[in-house]
Amino acid sequence: MSASAVFVLDLKGKVLICRNYKGDVDMVEIDHFLPLLMQQEEEGLICPVMSHGNVHFLWIKHNNLYLVATTNKNSNASLVYSFLYKLVEVFTEYFKELEEESIQDNFVVVYELLDELMDFGFPQTTDSKILQEYITQEGAKLEVAKSKVPTTVTNAVSWRSEGIKYKKNEVFIDVIESINVLVNANGSVMSSDIVGSIKLKTMLSGMPELRLGLNDRVLFALTGRDKGKTVAMEDVKFHQCVRLSRFESDRTISFIPPDGESELMSYRINTHVKPLIWIESVIEKFSHSRVEIMVKAKGQFKKQSVANNVEVRVPVPSDADSPKFKTSTGHAKYVPEKNLVVWTIKSFPGGKEYLMRAHFGLPSVENDEMEGKPPITVNFEIPYFTVSGIQVRYMKIIEKSGYQALPWVRYITQSGDYQLRTNA
C-alpha cells in the first residue's frame, strides 16, 4: 500500500539509518538510488519518482539528507510523500534540526520513532507532541512516564492529551495572509491569489471545546445575515482536529485544539488582488559595457498602513561588476553570489512612491552561457491588516471546569510568491 522500507541517506548516497517495514524489497536496492539520481541530474530531467527494475524510489531532500521510500507495489504515492514530509516534521521537532549529525547523535530515538511512526508500511501515530509523551530522548529520565501508552494515541482525539493545566488560560490567534502575484513583463497581472492561514497558540487547561467565528460569506448566506463585509474563501483546509462534516453541513468551525502552536486552518482566495507593492522597472543592457537599472516601487495600500522590511530583489547578469546605486529612500546592496541587487526599505507607508537606480559595468568579453530571466521578487509585511478583509468575529471557549479564557487576535499581510517578470 505504501512504503516497503524507509531510508535516510547522506548526500553521497550512504545509508545513515533505515527501517525495513515489509521485507518485500531487497534492502541493497538502495545502492541504485544515487546513481539513478545523478544520471537524471545530468540529463536535467530530475523527477521525484525513479525506478530501477521493479523497485520504485520515492524521495525528498531535506538539508543534507535524502529521505527515500522504496516499494515494488502500486503504492499510494501521495501518502508516501506526505509521510516523508511528516517524518521531517517529527524529527525536526525532536532534534531541532534534521541533518546528518542529528541522525547520528540520536540513532536510538530515531529507530524508536521509525518503529512507532509506521507499521508494515502503514503510517501510525505521527503527532510529535503525543509521541514525545512516550518516546523521549533521555530514556533514563522519563522511565516512569514511558512505561505506559498515552490513551491519546488511540483516542478519537489523538492530538491532545488530557490533564493539561495552565494558570492563565489564553489562546493567541494569528491571521496571516500571503499574497501571491505573477506580473508579466508588460505589467499585466497574470495571476494572483491570497493564501491565508490561521495559526493558534493554545494555552488552555483541560479539554476545551472551541468555536471560531469568521466573516465567512457562505456562513452569512446560510444564516441569512448580511451585515458588513464578508469574505468568500475558495478552498479551506483544516487541521485534523476540526470536525469536517460539521463544517460541511453548517460551516461551523468547531474543534478541540492541540496544545501549544498549530496551524488551525488555511484558505485560498482567488480574487484579483491589486499588487500591494507595485514595481515598474527599466533594465537596459548595453552589451560589453554596462547595465542600467531603474526601479520604481509604489505602495498601493491604505495610507494609514505601513509595510515593514520591504525588500525588492532585482536580478543582474552574473558577470556584472562595479555597482553604483542611488535611492530615494532605504539602501541598495549588491549580492554577487545570488546575482541580485537587494533594495531594502525599513518602513514603507501606503501611497508613497520610491525610486532606485543602479549602474553596473559589464566585461567586454561576453559570457557565452545563456542566462535565465529571473523575475524581480518583493518581500514585505503589513501588520494590522488583511487584504481579504477576513475577521475573527469570535472565539468561543468552553471547558467543563468553566474557566474564563481570553482570545487574542493579530492580523498580518505578507508577500508570498511575489514575482514580476522583467524585459531584460
Next chain:
Amino acid sequence: MQEWANQLCENRQFGSKMTDSKYFTTTKKGEIFELKAELNSDKKEKKKEAVKKVIASMTVGKDVSALFPDVVNCMQTDNLELKKLVYLYLMNYAKSQPDMAIMAVNTFVKDCEDPNPLIRALAVRTMGCIRVDKITEYLCEPLRKCLKDEDPYVRKTAAVCVAKLHDINAQLVEDQGFLDTLKDLISDSNPMVVANAVAALSEIAESHPNSNLLDLNPQSINKLLTALNECTEWGQIFILDCLANYTPRDDRESQSICERVTPRLSHANSAVVLSAVKVLMKFMEMLPKDLDYYGTLLKKLAPPLVTLLSAEPELQYVALRNINLIVQKRPEILKHEMKVFFVKYNDPIYVKLEKLDIMIRLASQANIAQVLAELKEYATEVDVDFVRKAVRAIGRCAIKVEQSAERCVSTLLDLIQTKVNYVVQEAIVVIKDIFRKYPNKYESVIATLCENLDSLDEPEARAAMIWIVGEYAERIDNADELLESFLEGFHDESTQVQLQLLTAIVKLFLKKPTETQELVQQVLSLATQDSDNPDLRDRGYIYWRLLSTDPVAAKEVVLAEKPLISEETDLIEPTLLEELICHIGTLASVYHKPPSAFVEGSRGVQHKRLPARAGSGESAESPDTVSTGGVSEAPPAVIPSQGDLLGDLLNLDLTPPTTTGPPPPTSSMQMGAMDLLGGGLDSLLGGDIGGSPAMGASFGAPPAVMPGSFNAPVSGGLSDLFDLGGGVGMPMGAYVPPKTVWLPAMKAKGLEISGTFARRSGVVQMEMTLTNKAMSVMGDFAIQFNRNSFGLAPAGPLQVLTPFTPNQSIEVTLPLNTVGPVMKMEPLNNLQVAVKNNIDVFYFSCQYPISMLFVEDGKMERQVFLATWKDIPNDNESQFQIKDCHLNSDAASNKLQGSNIFTIAKRTVDGQDMLYQSMKLTNGIWILAELKVQAGNPNYTISLKCRAPEVAQSVFQSYEAVLKN
C-alpha cells in the same frame, strides 16, 4: 562505513556533549569479543550500553550477527529502551539465524501477556517482522489474544500483524481464522483499530484478489464512513482507498457516499484530499448528469485540486499527474482554472513540464491569447527541455484551436528570429505539423524558414525542413538548390533525414520534371546502390520503378492528398484512462500506466473500472464478489495502451492450438449443476455436431488448449462484468426480439424451448419459455453454453420450478455474464447451447442480437470520437443501407439510445441529417457510426467504423432490428 565512525569519533573529542554517536567509536579488532563480554555483564547499565554499541555497528553496516545468542539473552528485561533495542536487533538478524530465533519465542509469548500494553504491542509488532517460517506457528496464540486485547493500542497493532503473518504464511492465517477476527475488527469501537483492520484487509486482498475479504456491503460501508470522521489522517486514507473499491448499488447510494466523503476535501493532508478525489471521481460516474447534485459535486472538486498546487513540490507533481488524467476524463472541472497552471520561475523542472502539459489540455478559444503569451515567455527561458516543450506547445495550440493558428504561427516566427538554435529547430518541427493541419495557408513563412536552413543540426528538424521544401517545391524557386545542398552529405545523415530527402526530391521531380532530372537520378542511386539500409533501398526502388514505368501513377501515389492529422495526439486511451482514474494518487496515476505494467506478480489482479452509470438495477456487485469463482483464473489482461489493440478479439488466429497457455476458465467452475454434464460440454458437442457446417474447423480443438492470444479478450470481458452494474433509466427500453422456437419438442423428447435475449437494467438475459409436451414430469434441469465470440455464460444455474408437469409452460429468465471462454463463432452472434434434464441432453444453437452487448457507458466523448474516427483506417469502414424506415432522425436517435446506441452529435447538411453515434461492446470494443437520414427518403445509409470490422455485419443487423421494431 568505518570512516564514518572514526570521523565521528574524532569530532566528538572536541565537543563535550554526550550523544549516541559515542557508540560508534569502538572499531578496533577484538571488538566482537569485547562486546560479548559486556553483553554478559551483570550490570544493567553496562549491558544496555553494549547493546547500543551493537546496534550502532549494525547501523553502519557491520555484521554483528555473531552476537545473536548474547543479545537475545538481554531480551528478558524490564527496561523498555533495552527491550526495544534487542527487538530491533532480532528483526535484522532473525532471518540469518533462524534456528537461534526460536530462542526468542518464549520471551515474545511472555511479553504478549505483560501488564503494560506498550510491551504487549511492541511484542506483537516485532513478532510479525521476524520473517522466519519456523517460529510463526508459535506466534498464533499470542496474536489471537492480542487481537482481543482490552487496550486499543494493542488491538490496532495486532490487526497489522495479521497482514504481516499472512505475507509469510497465508495458509496458516486462514486456518487459524485470523481473517475472520480481522473482519470483526472493522466493527471495533476504536477508529484507529478500524483503520488498521481496513488497511490490513486491503493489503491481503490486494495480493489475493479472489479472497473476497473486503466483503463490502451497505452495512460495512456505513461503518467505514462513520470511522472516517474519527480516525487519524492516515486512517482516513486507508478507508478512502478501500471505499474506492466498492461499487454502489445505485445512484442514490452513490450520492450518499459522495456526500459523506466530500468533507475530506477540506483536510490539510494532500494525500487525504487525493484519496477523496479518487472516490468521488469514481462514484460520480454513476450519477445521472442531469442531477443537481452532479453539478454541485463538479464544482466542489475544482478548489481542492487547485490548492494541491500549493503543496510541497513532490506532492504537486503527484497532483499534476493526476490532474492531467482528471482533465481528460472531465474537462469541465478545471476549464476555468488555466491561470493556476502558469509556470513560476522557481518551480522544479518536473513541475514546470507537467503544468505545461495541462495548459495545452485546457487551451481553448477563450483563453488562447493568455496561453500563447505565457508560452512565448517560457520559450525564452534557459532550461532547454522546458523551452523545447514550450515551443512544441505553441504548435499544439495552433492545431487544437483553429482560430489561434495564425497567431501561433507568427509567435513561432518571432521565436525563429531569436536564432537560438534549439528554439529554431523545435519551431520548424511544429510548423511542419501546422502545414499538415492547415495546408496551403501559411506558405508565406517558408522564406523565413529557408533562411535558417544552415543552423539545423538535429535530424528531426532537418527532416521537417526537407519535408516542407518537398511539399511546397513548386512555390520555392530554389527548391532544387536547397535539396541538393542536403544531398552532399547524404550518407552522414540519419535514416529519417535520408528517407525524407528521397521523398522530397521525388516530389520535386514530379512537380518540376524538366530541371531536376539529374537530381532525382542522383538521389535514387544514392538510396539504392550506395546504401545498406533496407528501408531506404526499398523506398528508392519503389520510386524508381514507379517513375520509370508509370509517371502518372507515381504522381498519384507520391503527391496523394494526405489525411488530416488529429488535434489531440496524446489522449490516453479511454479504457486505460478509466482504469487510471480508479488509481488516483498511486504510482499508476503518476506513471500513467496500469499497475500490471510495473508491478510484478500482478497476475490475476483485476483491472479496475469505473462503474456504469446506473439506474436502479440490483445486480451491481462489488469487484471483490465478482472476482470469485472461475474468473480468478483469467490471465492478466493486456491493457491496450494504443487504441489499435482494442478489438483484436476477432482477428485471432484460431486454428493452430500450438500455444499451451494456462487452461481457460471453464464456466463449469461457476455452476455446480454442470458437473452433471460430465466431461464438459465441449467434448459432448464435439461428437454430435462437430461436422455441421455452422461450426468452424477450430471447434474440434481440445478444450484445454487455447491460443495464448485469447487471453486479452477473455479478461477484457471479465472487467466488463462491472458494466452490468446497472442499467440506465432507459427512455424507450432496449429492443427485445420476439421469442422464437429454438428447440422443437420433436427433437428433444417432448421439451420445447423458445426464447429470446434481452438487456434489462444492464444485465443480459436469456428469456425462455419451456413447455413440457411429454407424458411425464421433467426435472433436474441444467444449462451450458459452448464457447462463443463474446464469452457469454450463464451467471447462475437454470432454475426451473419442479415438478414440471406435462402440458405445463413456464417462463425462465437466465441472467448471463460475459466472462466465459471466448471463441470466434460464425456468424459472430451464434450461440450453442446444451440443456439437460432428467431425460437427456439436448443441443441447439441460436443467435442473439449484438445490441444486447452494448453497454451503458458507450457514449464516447465528442473529441475522442473525432480522434478515434480519424484514427481508424478507412479500410475498416463498412456501409449498409437500411431500407423502408420511416422514422425521422430524432425518433431514430431516441429509439437507438434505448439499446445503448448513443448519439454524440447531429449535423444537418442539405436537408440530410447525419447522426454520429457510438456504442461499446462488453469486451471494450468501440463501434462508431454515422447514420444518414434524409427527410422523405425511407432508406438510411449507415457507415460503421470499428477496429474489429468483423462486428459490422451484426451491428448493422441490430440497427435494422431496433429501428424497425
